[in-house]
Amino acid sequence: MKFSISREALLRPLTLVAGVVERRQTLPVLSNVLIEVQNEQLALTGTDLEVELIGRATPALVDEPGSVTVPARKLMDICKSLPDQSDISFSLEDGRVVLRAGRSRFTLSTLPVAEFPNIEDGQNDTTLSLPRGTLKYLIDSTSFAMAQQDVRYYLNGMLLELANHLVRTVATDGHRLAVCERSADIEMEASRKLIVPRKGVLELTRLLDGSDEPVELMLGSNHIRANTGEFTFTSKLVDGKFPDYDRVIPKGGDKVFIAERGELRQNLARTAILSNEKYRGVRLHLEENNLKVMANNPEQEEAEENVSIEYSGDALEIGFNVGYLIDVLNVLDSDRMQMTLSDANSSALMEEPGGGDARYVVMPMRL
Numbered sequence: 326m327k328f329s330i331s332r333e334a335l336l337r338p339l340t341l342v343a344g345v346v347e348r349r350q351t352l353p354v355l356s357n358v359l360i361e362v363q364n365e366q367l368a369l370t371g372t373d374l375e376v377e378l379i380g381r382a383t384p385a386l387v388d389e390p391g392s393v394t395v396p397a398r399k400l401m402d403i404c405k406s407l408p409d410q411s412d413i414s415f416s417l418e419d420g421r422v423v424l425r426a427g428r429s430r431f432t433l434s435t436l437p438v439a440e441f442p443n444i445e446d447g448q449n450d451t452t453l454s455l456p457r458g459t460l461k462y463l464i465d466s467t468s469f470a471m472a473q474q475d476v477r478y479y480l481n482g483m484l485l486e487l488a489n490h491l492v493r494t495v496a497t498d499g500h501r502l503a504v505c506e507r508s509a510d511i512e513m514e515a516s517r518k519l520i521v522p523r524k525g526v527l528e529l530t531r532l533l534d535g536s537d538e539p540v541e542l543m544l545g546s547n548h549i550r551a552n553t554g555e556f557t558f559t560s561k562l563v564d565g566k567f568p569d570y571d572r573v574i575p576k577g578g579d580k581v582f583i584a585e586r587g588e589l590r591q592n593l594a595r596t597a598i599l600s601n602e603k604y605r606g607v608r609l610h611l612e613e614n615n616l617k618v619m620a621n622n623p624e625q626e627e628a629e630e631n632v633s634i635e636y637s638g639d640a641l642e643i644g645f646n647v648g649y650l651i652d653v654l655n656v657l658d659s660d661r662m663q664m665t666l667s668d669a670n671s672s673a674l675m676e677e678p679g680g681g682d683a684r685y686v687v688m689p690m691r692l
Contacts (some may be wrong), residue, residue, distance in 0.1 A: 326391025329414040330384040338380025342371040343397040354440040357394035395433045405546045413508045449543035453511045457540045461533035462621040463494040466505040466683045472498035479565030488516035501649045505683040525560030578665035584616045588661045590654040592630040597647040601626040606692045607647040612640045614637035641687045643669045644692035653685040
């Protein structure tokens with residue numbers, strides 16, 4: 326194997342592929358990236374057995390095609406540390422990879438290509454295409470609500486629901502719920518529900534941009550594959566049943582107020598400074614055209630903010646984890662937000678005024 330490539334052409338796919346590789350591995354070869362060189366194309370593959378990412382680049386010159394596996398992090402760190410516009414030549418010599426760039430020379434260890442695992446090619450029974458921007462928007466609007474290391478393993482990921490002309494993403498950690506949907510030009514005989522694991526969701530969103538360029542999705546019984554041309558991403562699916570999120574969305578709340586999103590977010594952030602560090606609770610006192618935000622902590626310190634809102638109705642006091650409210654305000658897409666409440670023990674519904682693509686449910690706290 327012998328080829329040369331510019332630093333810039335190699336660095337972007339290598340950085341994304343190395344992101345999939347876990348630092349601590351059960352198999353030594355999983356710390357490596359697989360490099361395969363054909364006549365005019367270079368493919369880089371990284372995997373942790375759950376998620377696989379293949380990035381492609383165009384080498385400047387291929388003297389000898391071949392394949393090899395080398396330590397992913399070390400290769401990435403070497404490439405990052407080289408000067409801009411460097412030309413890097415790779416060659417396989419005596420079972421080691423030798424990199425040369427300018428007056429620098431690095432020798433990297435290799436492991437047999439045969440040991441490198443391949444996420445099995447299951448049967449893709451459905452293939453469809455979506456604009457990258459649509460999928461990125463849906464993931465960005467809901468991914469913050471995914472659980473982390475919850476014993477209910479099906480919550481440690483995102484529900485991707487595909488139906489005729491509709492794509493929906495749902496995430497929940499049991500304390501809050503995020504649902505976002507958009508119409509899409511897809512035809513589905515029967516709707517599909519897939520749970521993509523947390524790591525798969527985070528890696529996939531790094532490949533997407535806000536453009537209308539298509540991303541091709543291939544759905545199998547136990548995996549999902551996304552192809553953008555430059556990258557092919559594959560993730561195993563979580564085998565489980567996602568909760569019935571529709572039952573969680575509160576209906577019939579009679580106390581609805583509208584506030585400036587940015588102002589409310591700043592007020593909550595300031596109040597949070599004096600909330601209990603462990604529980605992060607704040608109290609919202611709703612009254613005519615005013616929302617009072619209060620927090621205190623075991624050191625007897627207190628914070629109080631008042632926010633002008635559009636509201637007429639009965640007064641109500643309710644407690645929330647302030648971090649959950651701020652997370653929602655960070656991803657809402659409009660300048661104003663609407664919150665619907667019914668009583669101090671019922672969940673709140675947050676959305677754009679009049680309702681938009683996304684709905685957020687936050688459970689109250691007893692304070």
